[in-house]
Amino acid sequence: MTQAPAPAQALRISPVALRQKVAQQLERHRNGDAYPVMVIRAEPIWPHDPTVLLSDGRPVRVVPCVSPLAVWEHLVSDRDEEVLVLLTDVPESVLHHGVRSRVFRQRVITVEPWDLVVDAFGAQLPDTALEREAWAGEALLDAMPPGGWPGLATSVLTRDMALRHLAAVRLGLDRQGIGPDDLDVTALLRWSAEPGAVEAYGLLREAERNGLARWLLEQFGRPAKALFALVDAGHGNEALPLGLVCDALWGTESADSVRAQGRIDQYFGNLNDDATVRSFAAAAVQVVSALLNAPRAAVRRDGHAILDRAEQLLIQFSAGNSAGHSPVLRTGFANRLGAAAGALLAGLRNPANPELDLAIEHLAGHRLAEAEAERVRRARMAQRLVHWLGTTVVPPQSVADGVDRHIAEWGWVDQALNHVWAGEETHPQLQRAYREIHELAQQRRRELDGAFAGRLAAWATAGPGSDGDLLTIENLLPRVVDPLIRAGRPLLLAVLDGMSAAVAVQLADELAPHWVEYDPLAGAGAARRRGIVAALPTLTAVSRTSLFAGALRAGNQDLERRLFAEGRWGRDSRIFHKGPARGGAGEVIAADLTDAVASSAPVVAVVINTVDDALAHGREGDEAGWQLNDLGFLRSLLDQARRTGRAVIVTSDHGHILERGGQHLKTPDAASARHRVGAGPAGPGEVELTGPRVISDGNRIIALWDPLLRHRPSRAGYHGGASLAEVTIPLLAYLLPNVTDPPAGWAPVEERTPEWWQTGAAASEPSAPARPTNTPKPRRKAPAIAGDALFEVPEVAAEPQAASAVSDGDLVAALLATELFEAQHSLTPRRVELKKIQAALRALVDAKGVLPVAVLAQRAGEAPVRAVGFATTLQRIFNVDNYPVLSLTDNGRTVRLDLRLLQEQFRLRGGAE
Secondary structure, three states: OOOOOOOOOOOOOOHHHHHHHHHHHHHHOOOOOOOOEEEEEOOOOOOOOOEEEOOOOOEEEEEEOOOHHHHHHHHHOOOOOOEEEEEEOOOHHHOOHHHHOOOHHHOEEEOOHHHHHHHHOOOOEEOHHHHHOHHHHHHHHHOOOOOOOOOOOOOEEOHHHHHHHHHHHHOOHHHHOOOHHHOOHHHHHHHHHOOOHHHHHHOOOHHHHHHHHHHHHHHHHHHHHHHHHHHHOOOHHHHHHHHHHHHHHOOOOOHHHHHHHHHHHHHHOOOOOHHHHHHHHHHHHHHHHHHHOOOOHHHHHHHHHHHHHHHHHHHHOOOHHHOOOOOOOHHHHHHHHHHHHHHHHHHHHOOOOOHHHHHHHHHHOOOOOOOOHHHHHHHHHHHHHHHHHOOOOOOOOOHHHHHHHHHHHHHHHHHHHHHHHHOOOOOHHHHHHHHHHHHHHHHHHHHHHHHHHHHHHHHHHHOOOOOOOOEEHHHHHHHHHHHHHHOOOOEEEEEEOOOOHHHHHHHHHHHOOOOEEEEOOOOOOOOOOEEEEOOEOOOHHHHHHHHHHOOOOOOOHHHHHHHHHHOOOOOOOEEEOHHHHEOOOOOOEOHHHHHHHHOOOOEEEEEEOHHHHHHHHOOOOOOOOOOHHHOOOHHHHHHHHHHHOOEEEEEOOOOOEEOOOOEEOOOOOEOOOOEEOOOOOOOOOEEEEEOOOEOOHHHEEEEEOOOOEEOOOOOOEEOOOOOHHHHEEEEEEEEOOOOOOOOOOOEEOOOOOOHHHOOHHHHHOOOOOOOOOOOOOOOOOOOOOOHHHHHOOOOOOOOOOOOOOOOHHHHHHHHHOOHHHHHHHHOOOOOOOHHHHHHHHHHHHHOOOEEEHHHHHHHHOOOHHHHHHHHHHHHHHHOHHHOOOEEEEOOOOEEEEOHHHHHHHOOOOOOOO
C-alpha cells in the first residue's frame, strides 16, 4: 500500500499577506455571509495586532489554533460582526467534516506563496527562473512591506525584478534614501556599515540568506563575493574599513604589506583570491569617498567614522608604514602633507623645481582634500608664495605704480600670507615650511612697503594736482560716481570700512558668477581693477569723510549725513551707517534701507563696519580671509540692488594690516596705532608725511610703514599708517550681466590673476582647492563596463586642459586655416567677421579658456548688446558634432573654451586619433 505524501510545511504569514489572502478569497468566492469563519493553513503564530482591517473596512480577527479542538472552540463561540480567521498547521484531513462544514468554502485555505506574491505585484504569473528559486516565494511573502509590493506594468513577474525588491527590503535601502532600482555595489557596501544590518541578515532563514547572496553575487561580482565572505566569517560589519586597508596593502609589494595581507586573509575565510580583494577594495574606496563628500553632515560623519576604524585596523595589522600611498586613508593624507612640506622647503631653494607643483596637486587629489579643504588651501597659498619669491620684483617707482601693482599683485600676496600665517594644525614639518615661507615673503613685502613709503612722502608734499591719472579718495565721487548719475544710472555705494586689497581679491571672486566687474575709468584703454589712494592719515575720520565730502577733510558720521542731506545728487539720496542700516527682529536690512534701494534715489550709500570692527575686537575662528557671508549684510544688500537694477560700487575708506607678532613702540605723541604727531624725526620703520594731503595739525604726521610696528596695545589689526595695504583702497564696480549699454567709459574687467598665482589646477579656483573634472573625449566611444570590470578599470590620468601640439600663438592661425573651420563658418546664419573671431579666440587663449561674456564681446569688438548672441554664434562654429568646445556657464554670463577639445575637433594635433 502506497503511503500518502506528508503535507507541506505550513508557512508563517505576515499581516500584509494575510490581509491580501483574505480579501482575495472573499472577492473570488462570495457565499452570502459577509463575516465568515476562514481557516488558513499557516504557522499558528500571530505576534501582531489580533484585528486587521480590510480595504472595505471589515474587521478581521486573527486567532492561532494549534489543535483541532482549538479550531472547534472558536467555531462555536460567540463573535461580533467580524471575519474570523483561524491559523492552524493541522492538515485538512485531520479536521472532522463537522468542522469543515462550518467554515468558509468548507475547506482549509492553503497559502500558495507564488499566488500571493504575483498578485501583490499586480502580475499574472512568475517566470520560470523565479519559480526555480523555491526559497524566494516564502521570503517575498514574509518580507512584504506594509503597503504591499509595488504594482508592475507587466504580466510576468521576473526573477530579477522580484529579488531586487526583496533585497531592497532585506538590506533596508530606504534607510539610504534609495529604491530597488538603485541597488548597486555602493548600496550593498553601505548596507554592511548600517548598525545591526549584518546581524539582521544573519537572522534570516538559511535558504533565504544563501539565495539572496547567490543573486547578489551574480549581479555585482567580485565586490559582493568578498563582502559575503566577510559576512560568513563574522566580519561583515567591518567591510568598508577593511576595504580601505586592503586598497592600501594590496597596492604595494613591500615586505610589511605582504605580512599584513596574510593577517587580513583570515578575515575573508577561505577566499584566497587577490583579484577579488582588489576589486572589493576599489569599490570600498569609491563608497567611502562619496560618504566623505556627501552634502549631509550625518553621512559625512559616517565616512569619518569608517576612516577612524580603518586607522585602528592598520595598527592592529602592524601595517601603518605600508599605507602611506593610500588615496583615502588619513595615513595617506598625512604622508602627502609631509611630501608637500618637503617640496615647499625645497622650492625655497629652487622655485622652478616642478616637484613642488606635483606634490601640491598630489595632496589636492587625495579623497580627503575636500573634507580638509582649508589645509589644502593653505598648502596652495604657500606654493604660490614660493613661486612669488622666485620672481623678480622691482620696487614701486611712484605712488601710482605702487597702488596699481598692489591691486594687481601684492594684494594677492597679502591674501596668501594671511592663509599661511593661519598655519597647519598638527604636521610639524609643514608648520616649519609655513613659518619659513611666511618670514621670507613678509620680509619682501616689508621692503616693498619701505620703498613705497619714500614715494608716498614725496607725493604727499606735492599735494593735489600732482595726481595725474591716479584716483584719490576725494576724487572718487566727482570722477566715478557723478558721471554715472548724470547718465541716469542709480547707484548702490557700499563702503566696507577697512577693506584691503587682500579682502577685495576674495570678495570679487565670489561676486564674479553673479555680477560683471567693470573699470569705470577705462575709456579707450585697457580695462583693469582700480586702486584708490586713501587720505592721510589712513583713518576713518579722515579718509571716509573725504570720500563723502569729495574734498580732503576730517569729520564724523554726522558730517557725512549732513553732506548727503544737502544733496549732491538731490535730496532723495540717502546714506546709512551701521546702526540705521540693520534690521530689527525678522529683518536682515532695515525697512528704510530696503525702501531706499527700491526707490528712484540716485545714490544710496551704505557703510558696513564689519572689517574695521574685526580689527578692534578680533574674529571668532581661525580661518583666514573674508567670505561674502562674513561681511555683514552685504549679500542681502547686493540682492536688493540686483532686483532693482542698480549699479554697484564696493569700496572702502582705507585698508589695514593684521597683527603678526609685531613690536609695540610706546610713544607719548601717538595719535593712532600707526602714526604720531610729535616733532621728533622719523625713526626706523617710519616716514614723515607733510603737505596738503595730510589732514592733521600743521599738515604733518610721522607714520609707520613697517607692518610689524605699532604704537598702541595689541589688537587684531591696525590702520593709520603708510604701508601699501593701508594706503591702497580697492575699487570694485559692477553692473548686472544683462546690461547691454554700460555707461560711457566703462569697460568690463578681464579677471587676471598674477602669473605666479596660477599654479596647476588651482589657476581657475583662487580661493578653493581644485577639484578634478572629467571632459568627454570626442570621436571615441567609451568601452562598455559591466560586472566585475566596473571596479577593475585602471584610472587614466586626464590630459591637461590646455595641452597643445602647437603653441598658443600659432593655434588661432592654424585653426582659422582649416577646411573644417571654413565649412562651419559658412554654415552660420549670420556671418561673423573673421577678425572678430580671431580676436575672441586670442582673448580666450590668453585667459586660459575662461572669460565673462561681456569681456569677450569687448575684446572682439562686438557691441555689448550682441554679447550673448555673439557667443552663441561662436558655439555654432566650434561645437562640431555637439561636443562642448565652447560653452556658456553661470546662466550665460561666462564663456569657457576647452582648448583640448578644440584642437582634437579641428585636427590640430597632427590628425585624428
